[in-house]
Amino acid sequence: MQIKGKVGLVTGGTRGIGAAAALALAKEGADVALVGRTEDDDARQTRAAIQALGRRCELILADCAVPADCTRAVEETAKRLGGLDVLVHSAGGPVNGGLLELTPEAWHGAFAVHVHAIFYLCRAAIPWMRPKKEGAIILISSTAGKLATPSHIAYQAVKGAIPHLTRGLAREFAPDNIRINCVAPGVIRTRFHEKMSADQKKLNLEHRIPLKREGTPEQVADAVLMLVENDYITGDTVTIDGGLTMRIA
Secondary structure (H helix, E strand, C coil), X not given: CCCCCCEEEEECCCCHHHHHHHHHHHHCXXXXXXXXXXXXXXXXXXXXXXXXXXXXXXXXXXXXXXXXXXXXXXXXXXXXXXXXXXXXXXXXXXXXXXCCXXXXXXXXXXXXHHHHHHHHHHHHHHHHHHHHCCEEEEEECCHHHCCCCCCEHHHHHHHHHHHHHHHHHHHHHHHHXXXXXXXXXXXXXXXXXXXXXXXXXXXXXXXHCCCCCCECHHHHHHHHHHHHHCCCCCCCEEEECCCHHHCCC
16 A cells, blocks of 8 residues: 555554554655544654644544544544544553452453454444555554463453454455554563563563564554555564564573
């Protein structure tokens, strides 16, 4: 898909990986809607950076854990920007706790924003893409979905579900030339990982990550762009983790 002149929607688009993906789309010539829960400094700075590129940018305040907000975010994007061609679902965050510590509310909340939101966003987005016989949906998973992380059991579960959901959706909508793919980042230099202890960071860099360095949001955004632009990839998951998940020792 040629990105120039297209319309993209990025949930979690006001900071971190989502902001990097939104900026990458804008640099390639797309107008972009950012979905976030609050209009804070991060949101304003990301919007200003996209507008500085000469692209239109709308900030839509919505909570992706709320089904009606997911639908409204898509409809407002299409109304304000004239359609929808690219959807990137990056909203989410850490969910700490093992089975006996995690509250039922936290468990259901994790599925609401990471998994259930995909259902509602795609149901709203695909009718805008179908008549054009073209569309790209990128879902952000995590290497946590491939690894056993007992202290983050809900996060592990939801991120593990996303690649499977990606394949099912990709198969269903391939006849419409709507491609659905997934990106699974590892340890990326965002606020998500800022709270790691010095010992955990040292362990990651010296023993867990073969490339001995953290990734950047921009490197994840590069993968998002590739999956949008290459129109012969669908149902796939691209892992961006410096080799973290290939280790057996």
